[in-house]
Each structure stands twice: as C-alpha cells, then as structure tokens.
Amino acid sequence: MYRSLPGRLEVFLVHPGGPFWAKKDLGAWSISKGEYAAGESALEAAKREFQEETGFAAQGEFLSLGQVQQSGGKIVSAWAFEGDCDPAKLVSNRCEIEWPPRSGRRIEIPEVDRAGWFSIAEARERILKSQAPFLDRLSQMSE
Numbered sequence: 001m002y003r004s005l006p007g008r009l010e011v012f013l014v015h016p017g018g019p020f021w022a023k024k025d026l027g028a029w030s031i032s033k034g035e036y037a038a039g040e041s042a043l044e045a046a047k048r049e050f051q052e053e054t055g056f057a058a059q060g061e062f063l064s065l066g067q068v069q070q071s072g073g074k075i076v077s078a079w080a081f082e083g084d085c086d087p088a089k090l091v092s093n094r095c096e097i098e099w100p101p102r103s104g105r106r107i108e109i110p111e112v113d114r115a116g117w118f119s120i121a122e123a124r125e126r127i128l129k130s131q132a133p134f135l136d137r138l139s140q141m142s143e
Contacts, residue, residue, distance in 0.1 A: 001083045002138060003117070009142055010117045011135065012085065013127060014053055017092065017113035019099055029126040031134060033076055042077045053112045055091030065137045070130040078134050087115040
C-alpha cells in the first residue's frame with residue numbers, strides 16, 4: 001500500500017512478529033507477503049496475505065512491481081495499490097513456530113507485530129535489502 005502526501009510518497013511496511021525479529025529494526029521490515037494457495041494467482045495471494053497480515057483490505061488499481069529474489073532464494077512478486085489505514089489498528093493472523101530453533105518447543109506468534117508508514121528514504125533503511133527494488137520501481141511509476 002502506498003499513499004501520496006503533498007511533496008512525498010509513503011509506503012506501508014510490516015515488521016515480522018516473533019522472538020527472532022523482536023529486537024531487529026533496520027533491514028527487517030517487509031511488504032506483506034506469503035505463499036500461494038493451490039490454484040491461486042500471485043495477485044490473489046498478495047491480496048489475501050495483505051489482509052491476513054494486517055486486517056486491512058487490499059483494493060483498488062494494482063500496479064505490478066515485478067519480482068525480486070530474496071537472499072534465501074525465495075522469489076517475491078509484488079503489486080502496489082493506493083490506500084490509507086491506521087497502523088495502530090493492525091490485526092495480524094497468528095502462526096506457530098519452533099522456538100528456540102531445533103528445540104521441539106512450539107510457540108504461537110503474530111505473523112506481523114507492527115506496521116508503519118514511511119517515506120521512500122525511510123523505507124529504504126528499514127526494508128529487507130532484497131525488497132528495496134520494489135521501492136525504486138514504485139518511485140519511478142509515481143513520478
């Protein structure tokens with residue numbers, strides 16, 4: 001999600017939940033993303049994941065931002081849409097993880113623990129490095 005304010009473009013980023021990410025900030029934020037369900041298009045998966053991770057509906061005109069490959073090898077496809085929301089009203093779905101790793105102990109965590117609006121410059125400092133090209137592409141489209 002992005003919004004245009006006088007003289008500046010802002011993007012909505014999410015911070016992953018759970019103990020691994022709890023004390024990480026710069027370079028830890030992300031766009032909402034997730035796995036495709038069987039028979040689901042990439043765009044439909046993106047809309048569903050955005051709603052599951054934030055509680056907000058993804059709607060409007062969708063601009064393709066293409067794909068990037070993250071450092072772990074995962075290919076991420078992204079779309080942008082114009083909108084607005086209050087990050088304080090975020091409601092994320094929950095998932096179960098093994099923590100600590102290889103301990104056999106399972107805990108439930110929110111997929112996303114917070115979200116925020118950031119200028120492109122601020123977002124570039126916070127977003128996972130592999131997702132930074134999405135910011136560049138959105139900036140170029142909105143000029």
